[in-house]
Amino acid sequence: MEKFVYTSIVFFTAVILTLYVYLLVEKMLEAIKSKIREVNEDAVFKLIDEIILKLEEESLKDEDVIKIKEVIKSGIKRELVEERLIYYFMIYSGDIIKKLTKLVEEVGLVDFEIRNLKSDNLYIVSLAARRLGEFRSKKAIEPLLKALNINSNDVKYNVLLALSKIGDEDAFIEAFEKLEDKILLSERSLIEIIDDFEGDKIKVYKRMFNSNNSFLASVFMKSAANYMDVSLSDIVANFLKDPNKEKRIAAIKFIGNLSDVRYLDDIIERLQDEDWEVRAVAAKVLERFQDERAVMPLVKALSDKVWFVRYNAASSLIKIPKGIDAIDIVMQGNDKFAKDIILYAVQNIELLEVTEDNREKIKEIIKKYKR
Amino acid sequence: MEILKDIILKFNLFVIYYVVAINFIYFVQLILSALSLYGYIRKVRYSDYQNYTTSYNMVPVSILVPAHNEEETIVDNVRNLLYINYPEFEIIVINDGSKDNTLKKLIDAFSLKKIDQPVRYLIKTKNIKGIYKNVDIPNLVVVDKENGGKADALNAGINVSRYPIFVSIDADSILESDSLVRVIMPFIEDKETVAVGGIVRIANGSFIKRGLIKKVELPKNRIAMFQIVEYLRAFLTGRMGWDALNSLLIVSGAFGAFKKDVAVEIGGYANGTVGEDMEIIVRIHKHMRKHKKRYKIKFIPDPVCWTQAPESLKDLRSQRRRWQIGLMDSLFKHKDMLFNPKYGIIGLYAYPYFLFFEMLGPIIEIIGYIFVPLSYVFGILNLKYFTLFLIASILYGIILSIGAILLEEYTFNKYPSLRQVMKLTLYAIFENFGYRQLTSLYRFEGIFKYRKLKHNWGKIKRVGFTKSA
Numbered sequence: 001m002e003k004f005v006y007t008s009i010v011f012f013t014a015v016i017l018t019l020y021v022y023l024l025v026e027k028m029l030e031a032i033k034s035k036i037r038e039v040n041e042d043a044v045f046k047l048i049d050e051i052i053l054k055l056e057e058e059s060l061k062d063e064d065v066i067k068i069k070e071v072i073k074s075g076i077k078r079e080l081v082e083e084r085l086i087y088y089f090m091i092y093s094g095d096i097i098k099k100l101t102k103l104v105e106e107v108g109l110v111d112f113e114i115r116n117l118k119s120d121n122l123y124i125v126s127l128a129a130r131r132l133g134e135f136r137s138k139k140a141i142e143p144l145l146k147a148l149n150i151n152s153n154d155v156k157y158n159v160l161l162a163l164s165k166i167g168d169e170d171a172f173i174e175a176f177e178k179l180e181d182k183i184l185l186s187e188r189s190l191i192e193i194i195d196d197f198e199g200d201k202i203k204v205y206k207r208m209f210n211s212n213n214s215f216l217a218s219v220f221m222k223s224a225a226n227y228m229d230v231s232l233s234d235i236v237a238n239f240l241k242d243p244n245k246e247k248r249i250a251a252i253k254f255i256g257n258l259s260d261v262r263y264l265d266d267i268i269e270r271l272q273d274e275d276w277e278v279r280a281v282a283a284k285v286l287e288r289f290q291d292e293r294a295v296m297p298l299v300k301a302l303s304d305k306v307w308f309v310r311y312n313a314a315s316s317l318i319k320i321p322k323g324i325d326a327i328d329i330v331m332q333g334n335d336k337f338a339k340d341i342i343l344y345a346v347q348n349i350e351l352l353e354v355t356e357d358n359r360e361k362i363k364e365i366i367k368k369y370k371r
Numbered sequence: 372m373e374i375l376k377d378i379i380l381k382f383n384l385f386v387i388y389y390v391v392a393i394n395f396i397y398f399v400q401l402i403l404s405a406l407s408l409y410g411y412i413r414k415v416r417y418s419d420y421q422n423y424t425t426s427y428n429m430v431p432v433s434i435l436v437p438a439h440n441e442e443e444t445i446v447d448n449v450r451n452l453l454y455i456n457y458p459e460f461e462i463i464v465i466n467d468g469s470k471d472n473t474l475k476k477l478i479d480a481f482s483l484k485k486i487d488q489p490v491r492y493l494i495k496t497k498n499i500k501g502i503y504k505n506v507d508i509p510n511l512v513v514v515d516k517e518n519g520g521k522a523d524a525l526n527a528g529i530n531v532s533r534y535p536i537f538v539s540i541d542a543d544s545i546l547e548s549d550s551l552v553r554v555i556m557p558f559i560e561d562k563e564t565v566a567v568g569g570i571v572r573i574a575n576g577s578f579i580k581r582g583l584i585k586k587v588e589l590p591k592n593r594i595a596m597f598q599i600v601e602y603l604r605a606f607l608t609g610r611m612g613w614d615a616l617n618s619l620l621i622v623s624g625a626f627g628a629f630k631k632d633v634a635v636e637i638g639g640y641a642n643g644t645v646g647e648d649m650e651i652i653v654r655i656h657k658h659m660r661k662h663k664k665r666y667k668i669k670f671i672p673d674p675v676c677w678t679q680a681p682e683s684l685k686d687l688r689s690q691r692r693r694w695q696i697g698l699m700d701s702l703f704k705h706k707d708m709l710f711n712p713k714y715g716i717i718g719l720y721a722y723p724y725f726l727f728f729e730m731l732g733p734i735i736e737i738i739g740y741i742f743v744p745l746s747y748v749f750g751i752l753n754l755k756y757f758t759l760f761l762i763a764s765i766l767y768g769i770i771l772s773i774g775a776i777l778l779e780e781y782t783f784n785k786y787p788s789l790r791q792v793m794k795l796t797l798y799a800i801f802e803n804f805g806y807r808q809l810t811s812l813y814r815f816e817g818i819f820k821y822r823k824l825k826h827n828w829g830k831i832k833r834v835g836f837t838k839s840a
Contacts, residue, residue: 005759012766019770019777026781123413130417153561158417186562192419192428226427307491340489347486347504 036076044071044080052088055099060106068107082109082131089134101136110137117147125150126158133162136198141171148175153184160185160193167199173207176216187219194223201227209235214244221250225257233260240266245275252278256285264289268297271313276306283309287316299326302338310337314345324361331369339369376749379742383751386739387760393728394767400612401774407615408607408782411672420552423559424456430555431459432628433532434540437524438464441542442471444679446480448542449511451583457551461510463528464542468497468518477513481505494526494639502531521624522640522647529631529639537634539648541625543679545574545584550675554628557669565633566655566668568622570606572785573599574677584677587785589794594687596798597806598680603795604775607672607782614670618721620656620701622668624648626676633659633666641704646697653701656717657708673783688813695733695817702726733814740808765803772799 051064072078089100104110113135116128129147132140144159144166156179163172183190197204205227208220221239224232232254239251240263252270255263267289270282283301286294294316301313317323330338346362423429434452438445445464452462466474477483483503490499497519504512516527525539536558538551550569557564576590590596613619622629624647634640637654640647652668659666681687702725709726711718746752776795779785786795 005756005763008763009759009766012763012770016766016770016773019773023777023780123410123416126414127417154414154417157419157560161419184561184563186559188428188430189559192423192426195428307489340487343487344489347488347506348509 033076037080040074040077041080044077045084047071048081048084048088051103052100055103056096060099060102065103065106068103072107072109072112078109078112081107085109086131086134089136097136104135105137105139110135110139114140114143117143122150122152122155126152126154129155129158129162133158133165136166138166138168141166141168145171145175145178148178156183157185157189157193160190161196164193164197167197169199169203169207172197172199172204176208177211183215187215187222190216190219191223191226194220195226202229202231205229205232206235209239214247218244218246218250221247221254225250225254228257230258230260233258233263237263237266240270245278248273248275248278249281252281252285256281256288259288259290261289261291264291264293268294271297271301271309276304276309279304280306280308280312283312283316287319290320292320292322295320295322295326298323299330299338302330302341303335307341310341311345314338314341315348317342318345318358318362319355324358324365327362328365328368331365343369376751379746379749380751382738382742383746386735386742389735390760390764390767393732394764394771396724396728397608397767397771401608401771401778403615404608404611405774405778407611408672408778412782418556420549420556423458423556424549424552425458427458429458429552430536430558431461431534432457432551432555433528433534433537433631434460434462434551435525435528435532435537436462436464436540436542437467437521437528438469438473438542439467439518439521439524440469440471440473442469442473442476444543445473446476448544449477449481451545452540453508453511454548454583455546455551456548457555459534460551461512461533463512463514463531465514465516465524465528465531467516467521467524474513474515478503481508481511481513483511483513488531490527490530493530493635496523496527496530499527499531520642522642522644522650525647526639526642529634532631535631536628537631538626538628539624540676541678544571544625545579545677546626547584547675547677550626550673553671553673553675554626557667557671558628558630561667563665563667564669565630565659565666566622566652567628568610568619568668568670569626569628569675570610570670570672571602571623571625571676571678573602573680575680575682577677589786589791590680590682592682593798594684594806595680595682596794597802598687600772600776600795600799600802602680603779604772607775607778608771610670611672613721616716616720617667618716619668619670620652620717620721620725621649622652622670623676625678644697644700644704645693646699646701649697649701650704653705653708657705657714660714660717684809687810688816691810691813692817692820695730695814696821698725698730699818699821702730730818733811734818736808736811737815768803768807769800772802 047067051068054061054064068081072081085100085104089097092100110132113128113132116124117132119125119128125147129144132144140162144162147155147159150156160175163175205220205224209217211217211220221236224236236251236254239247240255242248242251248270252267255267267282267286271279273279273282279301283298286298298313298317298320302310302317304310304313317327327342330342333339343366346366436448436452449462449464464477466477483505485501486504488502497517499514499516501515502512503515512531514527514531516524529537536555538554540546554567554569557567573590573595574584575592575595576588577584578586578588589599610619610621627648629651633655634651637651637658641650641654644650655666655668681690702722705722708714708718708722710723714722743752743757773796776792776799780792786792
């Protein structure tokens with residue numbers, strides 16, 4: 001026992017000392033790295049800035065490639081080069097991006113990051129994917145698709161984001177099809193990735209709307225609702241009566257965002273949908289059409305059994321021409337549910353969203369009601 | 372007499388095994404935390420959270436701020452929250468029957484007006500007396516309700532909230548501008564996430580202006596200093612370690628985010644408990660595992676939420692008693708989880724750990740303080756062994772605290788100067804000589820006052836944040 005206690009005391013003391021030594025060494029290494037970085041930063045950034053400036057006017061020169069290749073032999077300098085180049089990838093758009101991509105391919109940075117995709121360290125893989133996306137090199141497509149097999153949410157997210165930036169339609173679709181049921185990413189992160197896609201979005205949307213995976217199809221439709229391209233309306237409208245709830249919601253959002261009046265009646269019909277989420281979205285988007293035909297169906301929706309549907313209907317009515325007149329009638333009626341929700345909506349809607357005329361009318365109605 | 376001697380001997384032997392076991396667990400947690408933190412820091416390099424601060428794809432969030440007699444800090448706190456960098460959010464302050472001027476201060480500071488808002492009672496709560504808004508600050512809602520306790524206030528906030536995720540924070544907490552995005556990111560990254568806890572740091576001593584942390588400093592107050600070391604240990608090694616095992620049993624009430632539908636499904640926060648933050652997490656585990664649903668409860672180690680620590684022994688005593696009572700309450704309510712394989716790692720490891728080491732720890736420690744002199748009197752104490760054992764266990768305590776300090780230095784480095792590291796280290800050593808025993812005593816007292824105090828809000832004395840420096 002005595003031996004055990006002595007050993008543990010020595011062990012704990014050694015661990016404490018080791019931790020401190022480790023901290024000291026780490027801090028020193030960090031300071032050295034930071035110093036080297038500081039010393040080299042100006043020169044490296046200057047070199048890159050000059051090369052990029054030339055690239056704006058002319059094509060890539062071999063001598064510049066050689067200069068950068070020489071610099072990136074050092075790990076710290078390579079980090080600086082990548083950092084600066086990514087900065088330019090982020091601030092530039094248009095043809096110069098292609099020249100930048102050619103530059104990173106020729107100096108070997110794309111190959112370097114592709115090699116990192118094979119690392120056992122998932123953080124290195126994720127970072128490599130992220131950078132390959134910034135570089136927008138098609139050379140990276142195959143290795144990125146392979147990296148999708150790695151069982152890590154972070155890796156998958158960064159690979160999808162990279163493919164989205166590279167903008168190759170077939171590869172992007174293949175990536176999603178490959179994921180299918182293995183997607184743990186949230187709907188919103190997937191929409192963010194799709195929204196960022198830099199290739200032909202219409203082509204991708206058309207293919208993915210018909211995906212066998214209803215979840216994915218609805219996610220692409222929701223992204224399309226943000227993209228707002230009228231050429232997709234006819235295809236999306238077919239999903240307004242789809243058996244899948246998510247697809248119906250996505251289709252309503254899409255049509256609503258475009259305010260495509262050809263489908264107004266179909267949206268109004270969705271106020272009778274069996275799923276309350278669908279009814280709520282329909283009630284909400286009807287405001288965008290600014291069409292009197294929606295008024296009476298919305299008044300009816302004020303008595304829906306679900307609060308969200310009632311609230312969205314009331315909000316839409318306040319913003320639709322003639323909607324205010326309908327509200328006046330409801331407020332004089334006996335439907336307590338409808339009156340409650342209108343009062344709530346009136347006090348919660350940002351008045352900036354309501355026209356001056358309607359604002360005055362609302363005040364009058366509430367005054368009259370309170371009397 | 373021989374029987375007593377025998378009991379003392381057996382207890383002493385038990386204590387040795389107990390201390391070895393608990394320290395072994397802590398040590399493993401420290402290692403797991405170090406690995407997780409390393410991963411987290413690496414991940415920050417490619418994290419997309421900055422993009423999401425402006426993205427319309429970010430989930431809208433309701434921030435719930437339960438307030439009970441918080442007139443000193445509430446206005447600053449709400450101002451701070453209004454500055455938060457997040458695309459779409461609402462702040463819901465729930466005045467839980469305050470007897471001071473909490474409501475009036477809010478109404479005056481933000482020119483609020485009472486509105487007619489029907490409330491959907493998804494969760495049953497005490498009566499809501501009024502809801503206040505200002506159309507020029509559309510994302511601020513103040514709910515005035517009858518006193519029902521913190522859990523009831525949070526439930527009222529859930530009922531009034533509009534968004535699919537809510538974040539509960541204490542009325543005395545200060546959030547950093549990116550806090551919300553960081554705590555919501557796990558929901559974006561993984562759809563199985565149902566709750567996320569953030570790290571809570573101590574703001575005492577730091578320079579705060581208009582509800583924002585301007586400069587992080589260590590406090591001059593010794594009690595607060597000890598708590599800084601304690602918090603670093605509890606969050607950076609404790610919770611990070613539990614997170615690595617996917618078995619977090621607590622998300623701090625000072626800053627936690629939840630999926631609203633899951634919270635509603637389990638009936639919201641449990642009334643009549645002071646440990647509502649632990650209770651809700653235990654129930655989520657239980658519910659999800661019982662219904663075989665896949666889920667994750669995550670912890671993010673970024674220093675995102677700052678809070679005031681008690682600076683007097685009186686407040687510290689009240690706080691520790693409350694924590695102990697909250698812990699006991701949750702454990703008693705869910706005793707069917709103990710060693711129940713149906714609840715996986717929660718029933719087989721996390722629950723027993725909290726029961727045997729966190730809940731019963733103070734009792735064993737205090738009995739130990741009684742039995743050691745008794746052993747000496749009976750002549751059964753081997754002084755040499757005892758001294759060696761004491762040194763070993765104190766060293767173990769120190770190593771864990773220092774480990775947490777070092778983890779902080781490696782990762783977030785909020786206390787970068789050598790002077791600060793040395794001060795923290797000294798307090799990590801000195802806490803073993805008096806402070807730790809005192810907190811154990813307070814927790815021990817909590818055990819005995821369990822019945823009497825389990826419905827108490829248990830306030831500590833606040834000072835206005837603008838006075839901190």
